[in-house]
Amino acid sequence: MQQSVTQSLAGRIGYVDLLPLSFSEINSFDQSEKTTNRLILTGCYPELYDKKRNPSIWYPAYIRTYVERDVKQLRNIDNTLLFSRFIQLCAGRIGQQLSVSALSNECGIDVKTVNSWLGILQSSYIIYLVPPHHKNFNKRVVKTPKLYFIDTGLACSLLGIREEKEIFNSHFRGALFENYVVNELLKHKYNSGSYTSIFYWRDNKGLEIDILLDSGSTLFPIEIKASQTFQESYLKPMQQWNSFSTNKGGLLLYDGQQEYTRTDKIKIQNWKTISKLKI
Numbered sequence: 101m102q103q104s105v106t107q108s109l110a111g112r113i114g115y116v117d118l119l120p121l122s123f124s125e126i127n128s129f130d131q132s133e134k135t136t137n138r139l140i141l142t143g144c145y146p147e148l149y150d151k152k153r154n155p156s157i158w159y160p161a162y163i164r165t166y167v168e169r170d171v172k173q174l175r176n177i178d179n180t181l182l183f184s185r186f187i188q189l190c191a192g193r194i195g196q197q198l199s200v201s202a203l204s205n206e207c208g209i210d211v212k213t214v215n216s217w218l219g220i221l222q223s224s225y226i227i228y229l230v231p232p233h234h235k236n237f238n239k240r241v242v243k244t245p246k247l248y249f250i251d252t253g254l255a256c257s258l259l260g261i262r263e264e265k266e267i268f269n270s271h272f273r274g275a276l277f278e279n280y281v282v283n284e285l286l287k288h289k290y291n292s293g294s295y296t297s298i299f300y301w302r303d304n305k306g307l308e309i310d311i312l313l314d315s316g317s318t319l320f321p322i323e324i325k326a327s328q329t330f331q332e333s334y335l336k337p338m339q340q341w342n343s344f345s346t347n348k349g350g351l352l353l354y355d356g357q358q359e360y361t362r363t364d365k366i367k368i369q370n371w372k373t374i375s376k377l378k379i
Contacts, residue, residue, distance in 0.1 A: 119225070120144035120251050122287040124375045136355050136371075137267040140276050143253015144283070159257035163187070166224070174220050182207065186217055190227060190247060191258035195275040197244040197302075198229065225250050228286065233299035233312045233319075237345050240304040248279045255279065277326035278310065281353055284374045285311060285322070296379045301341065309341050313379055320379075321350040328356045330368055338366060351377075 121129075121144040129149035134142075142148055142155050145162075167180050167187075177183050186207050193199075204214045221227040229245040249255040256262075259272060267273055282298075289296060296315045302308040311322040321338050330352075338350045342364075349365035353374070361367045 117290045119283070119287050119290060121146055121149065122291065122375065123284060123372055135264065136277065136280075137264045137273075140252045140280050141256050141261065141264050141267055143251045143256070145251060145253065148253070155253050155257070156262050159254055162254070163257065166226070170224060171220060174224060175216070177217075182209070183217065186214075187221065187226070188258045190218075190221065191249065191255045192272075193247050194249060194255055194272065195278045196247060197242065198247045199244070226254070228283075230282065230298060230300050230311075233301045233314065235301075235319075236303075239344070242302040242304065246300055248282050250283065252276050252280045252283070274326045277355065278324045281324045281371045281374070282311065284371065285377075285379070288374050288377065289379055292379065294379050307337055307340055309337060315379075319345065319347060321347065323350070323352045324371075325352065325354040327354055330354065330356055330358060335366060339364070 123139070126134075126139070126144065126149060143159070145158075147153055148155060148158060163184070167184055171177055171180070171183065186203070186209070189203055189206055193203075198218075200211055200214050200218075204211045207214070209217075218227070218229075222229065226249065228248045228250055230248060231245045232242050234241075234243075255276065256267070259270075261267055261270060261272070267276065270276075285298060288294075289298065296313050299312045299314055300308065300310060301312045301321075309321045310324045313320040313322065321341055323334060323338050325334050327334075334352055334354070335350075338352070342348060342350065349367070351367045351369060353369060353371040355371065357370055359367075359369045359373070
């Protein structure tokens with residue numbers, strides 16, 4: 101549409117990021133109880149709920165039309181099979197630090213092409229890169245972004261996951277859960293009109309904070325765990341980060357139901373409460 105408009109519309113146009121449905125929006129379509137694994141598998145595209153589409157049929161068709169039509173409009177890619185393979189490789193790296201060289205080697209394309217194709221996937225809202233936070237607190241920090249998919253249902257389809265029970269047994273389960281929660285945070289940020297930036301933090305010794313919210317004046321750490329049972333060890337990275345950053349508090353989002361605020365001001369909450377957060 102933009103290419104067909106003859107004027108630039110500079111200063112007369114606004115942009116709104118419309119991501120797939122949030123959890124609270126999904127509930128407005130269907131009040132039935134849905135397990136976390138079912139939500140991850142089904143994904144969040146509106147038609148899946150509004151039209152009651154079957155994800156195992158809808159997603160392969162979506163991927164095919166995306167590759168064969170949309171991508172060609174964005175960039176003329178002749179080898180669509182190789183591009184499809186590239187998307188699948190990206191799906192296998194959910195929640196991981198992005199290695200352009202590894203993608204280049206596995207897909208058999210040069211680094212320049214990898215960066216170009218990553219740009220296509222970002223601009224067409226297939227993937228989302230969470231940048232590392234720049235503040236090092238006198239430690240050497242990782243400067244590579246982490247890769248997530250805008251929709252976990254699409255990622256499951258690319259990974260060949262078709263049934264809910266497959267997620268439970270999959271070694272991708274933790275990464276897919278983290279991806280879903282990061283998406284909920286991203287949607288909440290856009291839906292609330294927040295200017296808070298979303299980062300992650302990791303040093304060269306492996307200490308990592310899954311999400312670091314930067315409001316400009318404060319940093320707020322968030323840890324994400326797929327478990328339904330809380331364990332004290334889940335808080336160790338956040339506690340270590342708080343100790344040398346002089347930060348206080350934080351948030352653990354997990355799949356369990358027990359919720360409370362500890363004496364060290366770290367909150368333990370179910371991930372479904374994200375829409376109530378102030379970010």
